[in-house]
Amino acid sequence: xxxxxxxxxxxxxxxxxxxxxxxxxxxxxxxxxxxxxxxxxxxxxxxxxxxxxxxxxxxxxxxxxxxxxxxxxxxxxxxxxxxxxxxxxxxxxxxxxxxxxxxxxxxxxxxxxxxxxxxxxxxxxxxxxxxxxxxxxxxxxxxxx
Numbered sequence: 666x667x668x669x670x671x672x673x674x675x676x677x678x679x680x681x682x683x684x685x686x687x688x689x690x691x692x693x694x695x696x697x698x699x700x701x702x703x704x705x706x707x708x709x710x711x712x713x714x715x716x717x718x719x720x721x722x723x724x725x726x727x728x729x730x731x732x733x734x735x736x737x738x739x740x741x742x743x744x745x746x747x748x749x750x751x752x753x754x755x756x757x758x759x760x761x762x763x764x765x766x767x768x769x770x771x772x773x774x775x776x777x778x779x780x781x782x783x784x785x786x787x788x789x790x791x792x793x794x795x796x797x798x799x800x801x802x803x804x805x806x807x808x809x810x
Contacts, residue, residue: 666707667742670735671776672759674748675715681793685713688746688776698744698775711738720755725762732763732770742771750774751783752790 669692677683691697692710702708712735717727732743743763749756760772781789803809 666709667702668709668711668738668740670711670732670740670743671713671746672732672743672749673713673715673746674752675718676794677746677748677752677790678715681790683748685746688713688744691777697747697778698773701773711735711740716749716753716755716759720758725758728759729762729766732767736767736770740770742773744773744776746776747779747786748790751786 671685671688673683673685673688678685689710692699692708695702695704695708699708714731714735717731720728735743745756745760753759756774760774763770763772799809
């Protein structure tokens with residue numbers, strides 16, 4: 666049985682309300698980056714974590730603590746979500762830190778079936794991050810209407 670964890674992009678889950686439905690759907694259907702598992706091999710999704718956001722001095726420590734929360738439950742494979750793979754300029758830094766601290770862990774760069782190139786995905790998602798949004802300051806100052 667493969668014991669799997671998924672690492673998502675914090676910006677996509679928190680700012681864009683990604684529910685991981687694409688990742689989870691393809692895990693169930695064994696598509697995308699989950700095709701490599703045998704059809705009869707049970708998959709056990711142990712958990713989904715978010716990256717800690719763009720790294721600061723503590724970025725790697727925060728990430729490793731989150732990964733540790735999955736390894737304590739005996740995952741053997743960590744999938745990096747497509748959004749993390751396509752959008753994050755720190756992916757390789759994160760991978761190196763994870764590999765150094767969890768050498769037994771297999772890291773897979775991808776989850777769901779990719780329907781867009783990374784450049785196309787960045788172009789389409791970029792406009793979502795740049796939409797004008799209201800926040801608490803707008804409400805306090807009466808600009809929320």
